[in-house]
Amino acid sequence: xxxPIELRHAKVxxxxxxxxEPRAAGARPLxxxxxxxxxTLARHAGAAEAWPGAILGLDFTGHGASTLPRGGGYTAEIxxxxxxxxxxxxxxxxxxxxxxxxxxxxxxAGARPERVRGAILCDGPGxxxxxxxxxxxxIPWPAERLDGGAPDPFALVDLARDVRPPDYATSFxxxxxxxxxxxxxxxxxxxxxxxxxxxxxxxxxxxxxTLAEALAxxxxxxx
Amino acid sequence: MPTTPPYPxxxxxxxxxxxxAAGLRIAVWEWGDAAAxxxxxxxxxxxxxxxxxxxxxxxxxxxxxxxxxxxxxxxDSEHAALYNxxxxxxxxxxxxxxxxxxxIPFVGHSKGGSVLMHLADACPHRVSRLVNIDGLPSRQxxxxxxEHERSKLLASELxxxxxxxxxxxxxxxxxxxxxxxxxRRRGRMNPRLSIEWLRHLAxxxxxxxxxxxxxxLDPTMRFGGxxxxxxxxxxxxxPAIAVPMLGxxxxxSEPMGWDTTEEILAPHRPANAVFHTVPDTGHFxxxxxxxxxxEPVLRFLAS
Numbered sequence: 001x002x003x004p005i006e007l008r009h010a011k012v013x014x015x016x017x018x019x020x021e022p023r024a025a026g027a028r029p030l031x032x033x034x035x036x037x038x039x040t041l042a043r044h045a046g047a048a049e050a051w052p053g054a055i056l057g058l059d060f061t062g063h064g065a066s067t068l069p070r071g072g073g074y075t076a077e078i079x080x081x082x083x084x085x086x087x088x089x090x091x092x093x094x095x096x097x098x099x100x101x102x103x104x105x106x107x108x109a110g111a112r113p114e115r116v117r118g119a120i121l122c123d124g125p126g127x128x129x130x131x132x133x134x135x136x137x138x139i140p141w142p143a144e145r146l147d148g149g150a151p152d153p154f155a156l157v158d159l160a161r162d163v164r165p166p167d168y169a170t171s172f173x174x175x176x177x178x179x180x181x182x183x184x185x186x187x188x189x190x191x192x193x194x195x196x197x198x199x200x201x202x203x204x205x206x207x208x209x210t211l212a213e214a215l216a217x218x219x220x221x222x223x
Numbered sequence: 224m225p226t227t228p229p230y231p232x233x234x235x236x237x238x239x240x241x242x243x244a245a246g247l248r249i250a251v252w253e254w255g256d257a258a259a260x261x262x263x264x265x266x267x268x269x270x271x272x273x274x275x276x277x278x279x280x281x282x283x284x285x286x287x288x289x290x291x292x293x294x295x296x297x298x299d300s301e302h303a304a305l306y307n308x309x310x311x312x313x314x315x316x317x318x319x320x321x322x323x324x325x326x327i328p329f330v331g332h333s334k335g336g337s338v339l340m341h342l343a344d345a346c347p348h349r350v351s352r353l354v355n356i357d358g359l360p361s362r363q364x365x366x367x368x369x370e371h372e373r374s375k376l377l378a379s380e381l382x383x384x385x386x387x388x389x390x391x392x393x394x395x396x397x398x399x400x401x402x403x404x405x406x407r408r409r410g411r412m413n414p415r416l417s418i419e420w421l422r423h424l425a426x427x428x429x430x431x432x433x434x435x436x437x438x439x440l441d442p443t444m445r446f447g448g449x450x451x452x453x454x455x456x457x458x459x460x461x462p463a464i465a466v467p468m469l470g471x472x473x474x475x476s477e478p479m480g481w482d483t484t485e486e487i488l489a490p491h492r493p494a495n496a497v498f499h500t501v502p503d504t505g506h507f508x509x510x511x512x513x514x515x516x517x518e519p520v521l522r523f524l525a526s
Contacts, residue, residue: 008392009388009392010394011303011304069304070246070303071247071303071310072307072313073307078305081385084388137341137345139309139312139316139345158307164451
């Protein structure tokens, strides 16, 4: 992998990894968003080999080569802003998210409908999050030492608990379909179907498909 | 720093120390005899521990060691990279751990009351009594707007927040030329609080930079926002509170207020809870009416 591009998000420096050069001039970039506790890996780009544009991967806050902040406090919404920092650098892009990254891709597709040109949601760690509603209150504490490097143990506990009500998820899906101008802003390719994702699948503009089909759909002629 | 203008009844904390909360430095402030029985006191969002400079001494003079702290990003505590509910609860527990393991009273205002209610529910073995000052949950208001319209509202909210995050690096709060200007600015959020109090707040809560005075608040924090959390979830948890509980509610709506009413709370009221609506008072009850709040609190803690 070539050396990462450093992006600033408030007090955090994010690592954006270029994984593959574009194959067709003017083709849109594909931004990979990893799952909970993962980091950007070259093999994730291998799964998207057919993509005509450049392929890049973002390490979320507390993961991979990005800053490990002290004291935790992670939310899916902050990771959405991480991914938005990558969009600010790349311009319009298609998103390919795994697990937690798939949920973040949905949020960003709804929040930046004019800049996200399709989001592909795949299996990966953290797809279910903390479930559709809160459970027994507890004060979460990491299982691992805090000085062991990435991923941040606080990211692992905080991001296993973020509540994902189905109607919260669908409000982002609806916004993507109403404001993106795309007939099909979202493509779901995962085998796992947590409550939030099942609700999203019932919305207009969401396809239940394969990764190969989704890559072909967003990569062909959509500029 | 300029000298603090004397405000009637205001008393600086007796002790100040730092607590390490998972690597983050949290400033802890105490009023009262260090050997007196302790209680935990939590401030609200966009406030800081020393906003209790009139209320806390009344509790201290009533025989308590009052322990408060500046929440992350507020007052003299460190600015964090990230903020969320669990992190605030962890910080509160880190402060509580420095006091002891025995259950003690929790007293909180606004968001501080809500964080302590969450802590009381998560760690019932650490709390003996609970006092909540206008930090009781309310109902989600569902504005009666068409779906497409609501989409547009949410869209502008989301885009606005993301734009704010994009500019958050190197962002500073707007400086004020004088403490008086800073006080008047705060007055827009606290329309019911006297200019004398607001000046006092500015004198103890601002820092002097080369280009003027600023609140010590982390500039990346902002009002409002969005997220998956529903206020009614907190309401549903209220009956779980098993310790005696005393709640105060404002009767006058304010920009920073929660607009919770006894009527909203009634179906969720724990058997051990008493709620009082304080007439002609806004969200900052302990600042508007320090004695009228402190006296029943002391009676409740002694009962």
